[in-house]
Amino acid sequence: MPVPAFVASEPSFQFGNAAGSVSLVPQEAYVRLNWTSQPSSAAIWRQLLEQALVQLEQKSWHKLLGDQRSLPVFSTENQAWILLDWFPRAVRSGLRYGAIVSPQNVMVRLEMAALIRELNTYPLTYQLFSDEAAAISWLAEQV
Template identity: 40%
Template sequence: MPTVARTIYFENGAGRIWEEPTAYLRLEYRPGPREEVQFRALLNHLAQALVRRGWNSILVDQRHMTPFSPSEQAWMLNEWLPRAVRESGYRYGAVLVAHNVFARLAMSPLVLGARELGHTYRTFETETEAEAWLAAPNRN
């Protein structure tokens, strides 16, 4: 039986979005500084892909990511995440943690804010663990 490959949905200087054959999206952040316009475009395309596919899960690969700027963090927490949950059906985020400790710390407010929205983030060190959690029928 042929294996179905993942396909690129969108990419720019901030990162890349993949459609995985097992019904979730994969967001890969690029290393280095980001332009905020590209960052916002990347996440807006991510929300659109959730709607287009009717999926509710994202594997977020932050391993090579630099920390979020204060404005990126505020936009994600106050605008993008609530809208993605409410309008795009985003429910589960499996996060491959950043190697950069400051990038890891920048995720804390998002994880706390997500709980209030009925969204679940889990962090993982390996892709295998993250993929297994996304595939599990009960993700609590």
């Protein structure tokens, strides 16, 4: 039986809370951030993002996949925090590429599109995808 030329590695779970989970995908060298549909406090939401940042720093990786299909609406306070606090620290830690699997909720999708437009001030390349396989493929092409 022939062996497939490319076999995606299974994500390795690192952290989880009510907002979602953080996993590592070592074969492709990216951090995977999966969001749940549960509304979460700012502290829980931020804790998840902080854990993703810890993994990026520890591994010296520069790619992040955010599966936001279930992401609920988030506050303007959290939007400001991610833009003004988390992303600058993530960039200093080496983050360069992000693939986002688009939220199913249209309001959240609009929020994410606006957030990504704001990221143009950082040396980051972020793309929105409706399909997870396309997001993973694009991320694998980034070096």
